Amino acid sequence: MPVTARVHVGRTDIFGPEGLASTSTAPLFAYGTLQVPEVAQTLIGRVPDTRTGELNGWVAAPLPGRMYPGLVRDKTRRTPGLVVTGLTAAEWMLFDRFEDEDYALERVTLTDGTDAWAYVWQLDTDPGVWSMSDFRSNFLPQYVDRCAAWSERDTKHRSIPR
Template identity: 45%
Template sequence: MTQTITSLTPVPETSGRRDRLAHGPNVLFVYGTLQFDAVLKALLGRIPEQVPASAPGYRAAKLKGRVYPGLVQTGGGSAPGTVLLNLSNDEWRILDSFEDEHYELQEVPLSNGKLGWAYVWPGGDVQAAVWSASEFEDHHLEEYAARCARIAPGLAAGEPKGE
């Protein structure tokens, strides 16, 4: 069964960055570590429904000193990724807490012509290279997912990110 991306009205209960979602689609475009089932399972305790997508005019850029990328605007190209569907308010809160404080939750255009939310990197520490999901999977995923599993209970309890 093929799933289509739709715009849904968010549930009014809000927390953290989620309060910016008073209007708009209730889908999250992920382009980096959150594309991996092991990371989602570690953080959320489940793997949300997903649809392949891309964000035209953006790229997943390598960030200096980090194993995860930042979504940055470009003059062309398209960042490949996945759209997560049907996230609960608690899951949004966990993801908001998980993401680096430098990310900004913004609506971005998706390859299907609709909009989705994404954690966008506002600038600084961006390298010219495109982040490689396969390199991350080969060299960092296992350790990264284990770290996510360690911090997930605190995130779920509303504690700041940390070990």
Template identity: 45%
Template structure:
């Protein structure tokens, strides 16, 4: 499975745990020619083409079913594209399809603890065959 470049809510281990039931391996990454933009009226960001560099992480070792869960989580407001990373790797990324604000999204201002229940509820609504299996 391809790696996934994450720059917003999926960069937080707590969010990945709530969605997938585990935290896959994460490594720092960045992509030139992109920025992590604040979105009007939304707590989460979008990746948009722009001068500069988008900072984030690469999620490695996702199973196909896990990637499907993340695709569903990100919904149709994003397209999935392969982006080149500054270290020479390539990874899938969720690219925002609509207008974004000129401001950068600030991950330090994101309330992870408030978002985890949203992710737990999303996971609970998945069809049984798409929900990740619990370890143990």
């Protein structure tokens, strides 16, 4: 799998050259833990507007040793998820800081023709299918606690004068 450039805080693909949010920004396609209301609430302080969506040619694959998935190409699969709309520039930047450095933000087209951004896994992994129901049953409280701890560290880090 070719590795594309990793895209993080300061990118111009969503925010434009001045770093400002655009009203024409495509939504986020959430296929893993960012679909979970408790996770969104913990990270950005609210549950954004969503609707269901699907992506052909990709799969939310389980990642070894991690409780969350990575989106990887698989021509034989279709991945369900949520189309997240109405994110502010600050929320986009927070999600971008939160996502692992092994994800890149890529533009995708959903089965209904909607263009969206998705965090795509950049490393090789087996294209099995990650289970949201297993995640909710076995890991959700632990993961929400982990998100809360990350959010607290992120807030402290950003509040340090530079």
